[in-house]
Amino acid sequence: MNNGIIILDFGSQYNQLIARRIREHGVYSEVIPFNTPIDEIIARNPSGIILSGGPSSVNAENAHLIEKSLLEKNIPILGICYGMQLITHLLGGTVKKGVKGEYGKAKLEIQKSNSLLSGVSRFSTVWMSHFDEVETVPEGFYVNGMTDVISAISNESKKIYCVQFHPEVSHTEEGARMLENFIFNVCKAPKSWKLTNYIDETIADIKEKVGDQKVILGLSGGVDSSVAAVLIHRAIGDQLQCIFVDTGLLRKDEGNKVMENYGEHFNLKIKMIDASERFLSKLKGISDPEQKRKAIGNEFVAVFDEESHKIEGAKFLAQGTIYPDVIESQSVKGPSSVIKSHHNVGGLPEEMGFELLEPLRELFKDEVRKVGEELGIPHHLVHRHPFPGPGLGIRILGEVDEEKVKILQEADDIFIEELYKNDLYDKVSQAFVVLLPVKSVGVMGDERTYEYTAVVRSANTTDFMTATWSRLPYEFLDTISNRIINEVKGINRVAYDISSKPPATIEWE
Ligand SMILES: Nc1ncnc2c1ncn2[C@@H]1O[C@H](COP(=O)(O)OP(=O)(O)OP(=O)(O)O)[C@@H](O)[C@H]1O
Ligand SMILES: O=c1[nH]c(=O)c2[nH+]cn([C@@H]3O[C@H](COP(=O)(O)O)[C@@H](O)[C@H]3O)c2[nH]1
Numbered sequence: 001m002n003n004g005i006i007i008l009d010f011g012s013q014y015n016q017l018i019a020r021r022i023r024e025h026g027v028y029s030e031v032i033p034f035n036t037p038i039d040e041i042i043a044r045n046p047s048g049i050i051l052s053g054g055p056s057s058v059n060a061e062n063a064h065l066i067e068k069s070l071l072e073k074n075i076p077i078l079g080i081c082y083g084m085q086l087i088t089h090l091l092g093g094t095v096k097k098g099v100k101g102e103y104g105k106a107k108l109e110i111q112k113s114n115s116l117l118s119g120v121s122r123f124s125t126v127w128m129s130h131f132d133e134v135e136t137v138p139e140g141f142y143v144n145g146m147t148d149v150i151s152a153i154s155n156e157s158k159k160i161y162c163v164q165f166h167p168e169v170s171h172t173e174e175g176a177r178m179l180e181n182f183i184f185n186v187c188k189a190p191k192s193w194k195l196t197n198y199i200d201e202t203i204a205d206i207k208e209k210v211g212d213q214k215v216i217l218g219l220s221g222g223v224d225s226s227v228a229a230v231l232i233h234r235a236i237g238d239q240l241q242c243i244f245v246d247t248g249l250l251r252k253d254e255g256n257k258v259m260e261n262y263g264e265h266f267n268l269k270i271k272m273i274d275a276s277e278r279f280l281s282k283l284k285g286i287s288d289p290e291q292k293r294k295a296i297g298n299e300f301v302a303v304f305d306e307e308s309h310k311i312e313g314a315k316f317l318a319q320g321t322i323y324p325d326v327i328e329s330q331s332v333k334g335p336s337s338v339i340k341s342h343h344n345v346g347g348l349p350e351e352m353g354f355e356l357l358e359p360l361r362e363l364f365k366d367e368v369r370k371v372g373e374e375l376g377i378p379h380h381l382v383h384r385h386p387f388p389g390p391g392l393g394i395r396i397l398g399e400v401d402e403e404k405v406k407i408l409q410e411a412d413d414i415f416i417e418e419l420y421k422n423d424l425y426d427k428v429s430q431a432f433v434v435l436l437p438v439k440s441v442g443v444m445g446d447e448r449t450y451e452y453t454a455v456v457r458s459a460n461t462t463d464f465m466t467a468t469w470s471r472l473p474y475e476f477l478d479t480i481s482n483r484i485i486n487e488v489k490g491i492n493r494v495a496y497d498i499s500s501k502p503p504a505t506i507e508w509e
């Protein structure tokens with residue numbers, strides 16, 4: 001990571017965003033746990049270190065602390081929110097509980113500019129989320145800016161800068177400039193993060209690591225596994241064997257499309273396993289969402305395990321793990337409650353006996369897409385909406401059977417086709433149809449009908465943690481509804497989901 005920017009993770013929700021913003025400037029950045037030993041941090045030779053925000057309070061008994069000596073290594077430091085409070089606390093200033101805290105927008109007034117705030121207007125809007133506040137600043141520090149509280153302080157000779165607001169979120173008007181000032185003016189970080197270099201280096205690494213052994217990979221046709229497959233194929237060609245499991249719960253014609261797009265076009269060796277009967281029989285009689293997810297997840301592991309051991313001499317298991325998956329699994333944010341059990345190959349048991357190969361584990365999703373495009377994967381494939389492992393199994397509410405799968409595939413296909421036709425697909429983050437186990441009365445051609453209800457769902461989001469429903473044009477919704485009701489036998493009513501996340505979730509189960 002030589003010369004990149006290290007972000008010490010104290011549990012803020014925005015850490016990934018900071019890293020992405022920095023990488024967008026061509027500077028490498030990574031998020032590591034706050035309690036990483038100092039030697040390890042120094043060994044990475046960072047150009048600068050950012051101490052993130054976090055839920056803890058510096059005065060609390062079990063506060064997340066670091067050794068003060070990290071602030072004395074002559075490496076530029078930026079403390080954000082909790083990071084500012086921590087620096088203040090460690091260097092002899094004081095932090096107290098605020099009276100009401102500041103949440104959301106606040107007005108920042110700059111009183112004394114510095115290298116971090118250079119070029120920032122005297123008054124600007126910043127975004128806050130804190131309760132504690134700095135009461136007195138450490139010796140040698142100046143107050144550079146105020147909201148209702150002390151909001152920017154620094155000690156320029158020590159190259160330590162602190163802000164109480166979050167420069168990484170877009171609601172902080174001049175936040176981008178501040179981060180840019182930090183990485184270039186203060187840290188003098190080199191612009192050495194280029195995806196083309198990453199591709200070349202990764203291909204060389206894979207070649208060296210794999211030698212003349214075989215690699216297997218679960219290919220879903222989704223973005224991550226497909227980009228991983230094409231990248232690995234570049235490195236080792238036919239030593240890569242892909243396994244594509246047709247769970248019977250995929251979108252219309254998905255199997256053929258995967259074989260065509262990646263088998264024919266990219267010459268990947270793909271073994272397609274038709275396991276639809278196995279999955280459908282395991283789902284018989286189950287209508288509880290969590291039980292369905294578990295049943296599908298277990299069957300997936302069973303099928304994958306059997307098939308992978310049929311491939312002689314396979315030593316490596318490749319996965320499309322990406323950086324957010326890595327950060328989420330190591331974050332300090334304790335265990336959160338289980339809303340849904342997500343399943344994917346990341347959940348494959350360790351005792352399968354393969355060595356892991358994860359060539360995308362340092363990349364964010366938008367970077368994975370760029371790598372895909374560099375490798376020649378067409379735009380519409382690398383910009384596909386995510387599709388969950390359990391597939392249509394969790395979009396058919398209640399018990400799943402073959403007939404319902406067919407009905408849903410047809411309806412979903414119409415929706416997606418129309419989104420592309422109307423140039424809307426890339427404007428929404430995830431769109432699909434859900435089939436309800438609810439029948440209602442309708443009238444078609446003077447005949448009474450009694451059929452299922454379909455719900456059209458489209459969400460806009462950047463991180464899939466929060467989302468709003470897409471404001472699709474009425475005329476467009478009208479087209480969808482007409483086409484689905486007229487063309488799909490079994491559906492006589494269409495509803496549009498206008499719930500945001502939270503409190504709803506994107507999927508219905
Ligand atoms: N039908 C399938 N056959 C083989 N492997 C699969 C299948 N479905 C999922 N997987 C494996 O599970 C992993 C996780 O799935 P996930 O949906 O998170 O990622 P993805 O499908 O690669 O990308 P995206 O997030 O764009 O859908 C995939 O990378 C793939 O290795
Ligand atoms: O690979 C996956 N395996 C799963 O089991 C799974 N469940 C939900 N999702 C996807 O996660 C995102 C957030 O979904 P929710 O708002 O419904 O929790 C959305 O993009 C969902 O499609 C899954 N992806």
Ligand SMILES: NC(=O)CC[C@H](N)C(=O)O
Nearest residue numbers: 053054081082130131132
């Ligand atoms: N967002 C933050 O980093 C908050 C810091 C600290 N927990 C506070 O409430 O002041």
Ligand SMILES: [Mg+2]
Nearest residue numbers: 220222387388
């Ligand atoms: Mg997927």
